[in-house]
Amino acid sequence: MKELISLFTSAIVFGSVILFGATGEILTEKSGNLNLGVPGIMYLGGIAGLVSAFFYEASAAHPVPFVAVLISLLCAFAAAALGGLIFSFLTISLRANQNVTGLTLTIFGSGVANFFGGSLNKLAGGVGQISVSVASSGYRAVTPLSKMGPVGELLFSYGFLAYLAVIVAIAVQLFLNRSRAGLNLRAVGENPGTADAAGIDVTKNKYLATCIGAGISGLGGLYYVMDYTKGTWANDGTIEGLGWLAVALVIFATWRSVNAIWGAYLFGLLFWVYLYIPGLARSTIELFKMLPYLVTIAVLIIVSLRNRKENQPPASLGLAYFREER
Amino acid sequence: METVAAVQMKNVTKRFGTVIANNQVNLELDRGEILSLLGENGSGKTTLMNMLAGIYYPDGGEIFVNGKEVSIRSPKDAYELGIGMIHQHFKLVDVFTAAENIVLGLKEAGRLDRKVIAARVREISSRYGFDIDPNQKVYDMTVSQKQTVEIVKVLYRGADILILDEPTAVLTPQETDKLFAVMRNMRDDGKALVIITHKLHEVMDVSDRVAVLRKGEYIGDVETRDTNPQKLTDMMVGHSVTLNIARPKMEKLTERIEVQHLTVKDPEGVNRLTDVSFTAYGGEILGVAGISGSGQKQLLEAIAGLQTPEAGSHILYKDSDGREHELIGRNPLDISRMGVALSFVPEDRLGMGLVGNMDLTDNMLLRSYLNGRGAFADRKAPKKLAEQVVKELEVVTPGVTTPVRKLSGGNVQKVLVGREIAMNPSVLMSAYAVRGLDINTSYTIYNLMTEQKMRGVAVIYVGEDLDVLLELCDRILVLCGGQVSGLVDGRTATKDGIGLMMTQLHGKEGKQ
Numbered sequence: 001m002k003e004l005i006s007l008f009t010s011a012i013v014f015g016s017v018i019l020f021g022a023t024g025e026i027l028t029e030k031s032g033n034l035n036l037g038v039p040g041i042m043y044l045g046g047i048a049g050l051v052s053a054f055f056y057e058a059s060a061a062h063p064v065p066f067v068a069v070l071i072s073l074l075c076a077f078a079a080a081a082l083g084g085l086i087f088s089f090l091t092i093s094l095r096a097n098q099n100v101t102g103l104t105l106t107i108f109g110s111g112v113a114n115f116f117g118g119s120l121n122k123l124a125g126g127v128g129q130i131s132v133s134v135a136s137s138g139y140r141a142v143t144p145l146s147k148m149g150p151v152g153e154l155l156f157s158y159g160f161l162a163y164l165a166v167i168v169a170i171a172v173q174l175f176l177n178r179s180r181a182g183l184n185l186r187a188v189g190e191n192p193g194t195a196d197a198a199g200i201d202v203t204k205n206k207y208l209a210t211c212i213g214a215g216i217s218g219l220g221g222l223y224y225v226m227d228y229t230k231g232t233w234a235n236d237g238t239i240e241g242l243g244w245l246a247v248a249l250v251i252f253a254t255w256r257s258v259n260a261i262w263g264a265y266l267f268g269l270l271f272w273v274y275l276y277i278p279g280l281a282r283s284t285i286e287l288f289k290m291l292p293y294l295v296t297i298a299v300l301i302i303v304s305l306r307n308r309k310e311n312q313p314p315a316s317l318g319l320a321y322f323r324e325e326r
Numbered sequence: 327m328e329t330v331a332a333v334q335m336k337n338v339t340k341r342f343g344t345v346i347a348n349n350q351v352n353l354e355l356d357r358g359e360i361l362s363l364l365g366e367n368g369s370g371k372t373t374l375m376n377m378l379a380g381i382y383y384p385d386g387g388e389i390f391v392n393g394k395e396v397s398i399r400s401p402k403d404a405y406e407l408g409i410g411m412i413h414q415h416f417k418l419v420d421v422f423t424a425a426e427n428i429v430l431g432l433k434e435a436g437r438l439d440r441k442v443i444a445a446r447v448r449e450i451s452s453r454y455g456f457d458i459d460p461n462q463k464v465y466d467m468t469v470s471q472k473q474t475v476e477i478v479k480v481l482y483r484g485a486d487i488l489i490l491d492e493p494t495a496v497l498t499p500q501e502t503d504k505l506f507a508v509m510r511n512m513r514d515d516g517k518a519l520v521i522i523t524h525k526l527h528e529v530m531d532v533s534d535r536v537a538v539l540r541k542g543e544y545i546g547d548v549e550t551r552d553t554n555p556q557k558l559t560d561m562m563v564g565h566s567v568t569l570n571i572a573r574p575k576m577e578k579l580t581e582r583i584e585v586q587h588l589t590v591k592d593p594e595g596v597n598r599l600t601d602v603s604f605t606a607y608g609g610e611i612l613g614v615a616g617i618s619g620s621g622q623k624q625l626l627e628a629i630a631g632l633q634t635p636e637a638g639s640h641i642l643y644k645d646s647d648g649r650e651h652e653l654i655g656r657n658p659l660d661i662s663r664m665g666v667a668l669s670f671v672p673e674d675r676l677g678m679g680l681v682g683n684m685d686l687t688d689n690m691l692l693r694s695y696l697n698g699r700g701a702f703a704d705r706k707a708p709k710k711l712a713e714q715v716v717k718e719l720e721v722v723t724p725g726v727t728t729p730v731r732k733l734s735g736g737n738v739q740k741v742l743v744g745r746e747i748a749m750n751p752s753v754l755m756s757a758y759a760v761r762g763l764d765i766n767t768s769y770t771i772y773n774l775m776t777e778q779k780m781r782g783v784a785v786i787y788v789g790e791d792l793d794v795l796l797e798l799c800d801r802i803l804v805l806c807g808g809q810v811s812g813l814v815d816g817r818t819a820t821k822d823g824i825g826l827m828m829t830q831l832h833g834k835e836g837k838q
Contacts, residue, residue, distance in 0.1 A: 180438045194417040198431030199402045
């Protein structure tokens with residue numbers, strides 16, 4: 001029982017990281033922009049949160065957790081959105097190839113983050129490991145409800161970002177399907193020519209969706225740094241792996257952020273399940289870690305076979321738009 | 327009270343580069359009438375209406391709406407003036423419902439309440455007799471239903487001037503009747519309607535007045551009840567113009583391609599060609615006339631092996647020894663090796679004939695890449711060929727290493743035809759070879775065709791300018807709605823006669 005609960009809680013923690021990444025990417029892709037820079041953007045969000053919290057804690061005599069959280073949250077969102085802005089400018093204004101730009105952004109983001117992360121570790125001196133304990137404690141603060149036995153542990157033992165991830169996912173779903181602005185945004189991703197003819201500003205919609213989407217994705221990196229690794233940094237490339245899982249999750253969720261919620265937790269379960277299967281060798285552990293990707297491939301096959309239009313990616317995903325001139 | 331015309335266009339001119347699409351056109355449209363805008367392909371009908379819809383902006387002239395001079399710079403401006411255009415290619419989002427498409431982009435107050443929108447859509451539908459389910463997804467709809475959504479979308483935005491661009495091209499006769507009934511309802515409601523068409527029977531059937539355009543010029547307008555199809559054809563095609571294209575008659579003709587009962591369906595299962603039979607001879611130019619989309623593309627592609635004809639179709643190729651080969655079922659490479667060359671597909675010049683980003687030599691190599699030995703392609707021969715084509719056809723290019731996309735249309739055309747001719751074809755097919763070319767380059771192309779004919783090649787020339795077809799071709803095959811409506815001698819045929827065949831099938835009105 002105890003083991004099962006700890007499996008579920010670690011699945012939810014894991015899932016929350018990629019849920020942010022996937023929700024942001026869903027918003028972006030609904031505008032027709034395929035941003036493969038998600039891993040890089042999550043890196044940017046993570047390092048910006050860490051750096052800002054580090055300098056706040058270093059400069060303030062008595063750092064307050066709430067302020068540390070607020071500063072790092074805003075910085076993470078802004079840095080990630082800036083990554084989205086780079087992508088937007090290159091692909092929307094300059095019409096660069098989206099795949100190439102996205103992959104470049106991934107390399108750029110991880111390079112920047114690991115450079116500054118490594119430098120911070122050096123700056124921190126001592127054991128060579130920085131720790132933003134005040135900010136991290138703010139992120140990991142839980143309510144007394146978490147003490148209520150197994151149920152409390154299962155439902156209430158997480159930092160606030162885990163709940164925010166679910167709220168954002170639901171909000172994105174509602175925005176896309178229930179609001180006029182969401183309808184217009186989806187039209188841009190499906191058929192920009194039609195949207196343009198209907199008087200919708202295609203460029204503005206793509207920019208906003210991509211930057212805000214990137215900001216949301218970046219919070220995944222922040223959650224990883226502040227909660228998952230408790231305010232420390234390691235140049236081990238884990239965020240990149242999580243970023244690609246987030247991209248896979250977008251496909252798994254068939255571009256619906258509500259599906260991404262349970263999809264994220266399922267990915268988390270599949271990822272950690274090896275810990276609870278006795279007698280695994282090191283090599284077989286890696287096989288189990290492949291499960292989320294295998295499930296994504298299975299979903300792709302099933303979705304392609306069923307061929308329902310609603311489950312397909314936005315029709316103009318990955319394509320630059322320019323008005324037809326004669 | 328003096329009635330003010332809904333729309334008045336005065337001396338409107340539109341140019342695309344050096345081509346004049348509309349020259350000093352005057353047009354008037356009143357409320358409570360259906361005006362047919364009649365003309366051949368490329369006569370500037372759609373361009374003229376696009377200027378009302380805000381797609382293009384006129385280079386000269388004035389437009390008045392309800393008596394006031396206006397400047398329409400975008401589709402949004404047009405909507406605000408109450409002008410709505412239903413384009414040939416629908417602008418709809420497939421995964422949205424009818425209602426969602428209808429309200430797309432509207433800045434209405436309040437939240438997106440699908441029930442309220444559906445109710446309003448139903449209200450408009452019942453007023454004019456549309457048949458529409460607001461909650462149906464567009465991808466589940468027939469073409470006719472999609473068109474209905476487009477019309478309702480325009481009405482929902484409060485348009486009272488409606489322009490329909492060839493609305494019947496994609497409809498069955500029954501659907502057409504339904505559309506016309508709705509159009510009459512809208513007219514009786516006081517709306518002004520324009521229907522762009524080149525089908526005479528529809529003009530006679532639905533419109534109150536007809537305005538005719540020819541080659542961008544406004545010819546005139548007549549009350550429908552005062553005219554008949556013959557008079558309209560005369561207005562539409564005009565008198566023959568003499569072009570002085572050389573047309574030597576060859577004594578010896580050899581059978582090359584025999585097409586028998588060719589039927590081709592498109593992916594939607596609609597017949598694009600129905601039971602087409604004809605023979606093409608070496609030593610003659612066989613012209614193919616028809617309104618665009620009458621099956622010309624499918625015909626050429628079927629011969630080149632790019633289409634899958636229905637069972638019962640035969641395309642026989644007769645080689646120089648008199649042996650017959652069935653072309654259906656062979657792959658395009660085999661067919662081109664037998665000497666059947668498909669050249670010039672200018673709507674898609676760069677798409678199917680040449681690769682834009684590759685230079686002249688590499689484009690020549692596309693035909694000969696299998697000739698080299700081993701894994702390496704032979705680059706010397708194609709380079710020589712490229713240089714030869716540039717020299718002989720006077721291609722204007724900085725050199726043979728220039729990417730083809732940087733060349734002008736005429737030069738691209740020359741490169742393509744030069745390469746195809748260098749293959750020593752026995753059948754040379756071309757579609758709209760001179761579209762967008764200036765007059766001198768056009769003559770160069772005509773002469774190349776004629777040269778090939780004199781060498782005994784069977785030339786199949788799909789064209790759109792009847793004057794050219796009448797002077798260049800030995801025989802002309804007329805297509806109407808994917809069927810052969812006539813096969814006439816190019817030396818004796820008249821422009822009127824071909825014009826009528828293009829719109830009517832064997833004396834009857836064609837479906838297309």
